[in-house]
Amino acid sequence: MRVLAFLDGTLADPDAAHIRVDDLGLMRGDGVFETILVTDGRPRELGPHLDRLARSAKMLDLPEPDRAAWERAVRAVLDNWSGGAELALKLVLTRGIDGDPEQRPTGFALGMEIGAAVLRGRAEGVAAITLDRGIDPGLAERAPWLLLGAKSLSYGINMAAIREAVRRGADDVVFTASDGSVLEGPTSTVILLRGRTILTPPEHIGILPGTTQAGVFRGAEKAGFATKVEPLRVDDLLTGDGLFLASSVRKLTRVRSLDGTALPAATEAHAELSAAYEAEYA
């Protein structure tokens, strides 16, 4: 099941064509997106997701997204969803048609079923590998034109990294900087467990601020965990008490192994953190 809505709130057939070949989102990967988890009709972290969409748009010099229009499109999808209790809601905003003198952006919201691989990862965890992202931790601040930390439609590298993981018999990736710092997953935020503390790397090294990571941290603090934002190294991930990749649709997915080294299952802490995260939306 899929439901598609445009920014004026109108619905459209998701199996029909709606995008021109000269849309810059297609021709140049020139646009931004968000993926939101919806459970029982309620979008999780809609405000932070729309904030981040606006932040990404600003990094790409796109016009500020019309918040009311995005809320309308989200509402239109949810009001017309007749599938399962959970869905992934994708928001896409592009620079619009190449050469359009008014340069009107293209935008839509698409509700989709959660994929089988995601559900499997949630239940069983994933095997991950580290891959060099080729950047140094100061680059994002030094070179904003590299769009590090923007959720851009130019996700070719992220997809290629996941294919590389699959080629090596794994499921997912933890990107590292040239100095060995831990960055993020291609579609997730890294969260490390160390005793009763959870840790994640700082945004300024060129990673996406995680909406799910923020929700997990909020819930975890209420459940008595300490939280820290600090630089992490691969060795930290290998010697911790558990490793997770957080994303909207995957929630808090356990990393079973990193570069072939088995990691602590952290079954109890994972259950506790997951419950604390879910309690944020109860």
Add this chain to the structure above:
Amino acid sequence: MRVLAFLDGTLADPDAAHIRVDDLGLMRGDGVFETILVTDGRPRELGPHLDRLARSAKMLDLPEPDRAAWERAVRAVLDNWSGGAELALKLVLTRGIDGDPEQRPTGFALGMEIGAAVLRGRAEGVAAITLDRGIDPGLAERAPWLLLGAKSLSYGINMAAIREAVRRGADDVVFTASDGSVLEGPTSTVILLRGRTILTPPEHIGILPGTTQAGVFRGAEKAGFATKVEPLRVDDLLTGDGLFLASSVRKLTRVRSLDGTALPAATEAHAELSAAYEAEYA
């Protein structure tokens, strides 16, 4: 004027929608492209462009492009073009629809008029700035998942770099590596003139092999220039006898200034090299 053709040779209205919202080319910038210059009905370097499309597709683990189908689409556009003597012909190949079990790629050829900015750049040259691309020259070979040197639809950075140039009062960009090596332009290849020698950086540092650069080199050799492929530094560009950015639609465009420093106009050599390049297609 625009003419759009699909891989089966059928024509379609370029002002209508033909792409689904869940095409991975749009959703993930997951695909490859080429831009070909056509003059008087003849596509320049069609073979090398199709070779490079296949090379990019391979780097992205896309199915090998069907060469006969692409030639058919190109022919369909050219047979139906009734605009000016010159056009830009864009070939786009995406991974296709998200979740399609057969994962059939999307492909089309789009003929377009040459933009005013391109014509101005050809006539007047451009002002360029150097921007850090944040990579080291060994990265492309070490980390193929970063797709350096693939002509991928994920061109968000390239577009952002050009906006940064415009913000700084310039027109175009020369990307540099973290060690100061010269890489390429966001949509062009760097060619330096030094006496009667023209030089360009080697592909293996993570840049796109230039089809126009290759044509220029071929023509220049016949016209008595020496050609060299070797690493270049920004200082080389500043102390040479002329600097050019080569691309299919812009041909051999002069760089008038780099980071605000005026460069030699190289009027005579530019005319000679341009004539030698044109002679390849006479």
